[in-house]
Amino acid sequence: AKSGQVPRAALDAKVKGSGTDTDTPDELDWRDMGAVTEVKDQGALGSCWAFSTAGNLEGQLFLSGSQLTSLSVEQLLECDSSYDVAQGHADCGEFGGWPYLAMQYVIDAGGLRSDAVMPYCAGIGYGQEGYCIPCMPEGYSKALCGDYDDDDQIPLFCDESTTLGQGPAGYCSNADGVAVTINDWKAISTNETTIAAELAATGPLSIALNAQRLQFYKSGVYNPSSCNPDNLDHAVLMVGFGTDDIPYWTIKNSWGTSWGEDGYFRIVRGTGACGVNTAVVSGLI
Known part of the structure; x- marks a missing residue:
């Protein structure tokens, strides 16, 4: 995510629920039910927000009856x-972003393509295949995303008529070949019992x-002081989620296997x- 405070007002306006506490099992793992794609590696870019958004929509697409994609x-x-x-938040390409904003983008853009059609390339190491x-x-917002000129990191704007990016000409201005569309998105309350039910x-x-300290994690249940x-x-x-002496959440990262x-x-x-x-969201197909 683009580092910042919890966008509470924006999320509270979209809080919706569908699960009930009484329906919640003692443990759950959507990997066992085929709703989670393989772990990806974002590389050196701040693209976690996009991986998180895509992961949610991959699960929603699968659970709607489509093939896992x-x-x-x-x-x-x-x-x-x-x-x-x-x-004070924005989606800033390689410099970070927010899933709740990305959900709205997918709605406004008419959908999201598959990785096979438009593969992840920006985070692959320079010179590698x-x-x-x-x-x-x-539309990149220097006011909200920052002006990187001082760091000699002048952002190159994606030129739809060149091969800077991976899409065909006009890929940002049309919805040709999208794999998933969503009608809306929702936020979940901060109550973790409710989150478990919703999950x-x-x-x-x-x-x-x-x-901040997650890079030092190796295994087990992370319980930061x-x-x-x-x-x-x-x-x-x-x-x-489950319990291993203490209750835990199971979370997919985008830092490779x-x-x-x-x-x-x-x-x-x-x-x-x-x-x-504090910032739990999902797209709605």
Whole structure:
């Protein structure tokens, strides 16, 4: 996520529920039910928000009766310049973004393509097979995203008539070949019992948290002694929950399979650890 405060007002306006506490199992793992694609690696870019969004919509697409399909993170990076002035947040391509804004982009754009049609290339190491030059979506907000000129990181804007990006000409201005469309998006309340019920009822959920110390995680249930829940800087995908002496959430990261528990981590459930409960959203097909 683009580091910042919880966009509470924007999320509260979209809180909806479908699960009930009485329907919630003691443990759940959507991987076992085939609703989660393979772990990806975002590379050196701040593209976690796009992976989190795509992961949620992959689950929603599968649970609607379609084949499990990896969706295009690259389309979100190159085409989504959504912003929320009231909250001071924006989707800033490789420099970060917010899943709740990306959900609205998918609605407005008419859908999201598959990764096969528009593969992730901006985060692949320079010179490696499949690499493309990272570029910024038209409408990129310097006011909300920052002006990187001072760091000699002048954003290149995605030129739809060239091969800077991975889509065909005009890919940001039309909805040709989309794999999924959504009608709306919802936010879940911060109550973790409600989140568990919603996860069980509707599939994997897009979340954001404070990941300041997460790079040191190896395995087990992450139970940080200090972690600011009000400053979110990383978006991931919640796929399950259970208990291993203490209750935990199972979460899919986008740092490759060599990190954590084969690309996943578990974090203590029920304490609001690292703000894991503060920005939970899902698309609605």
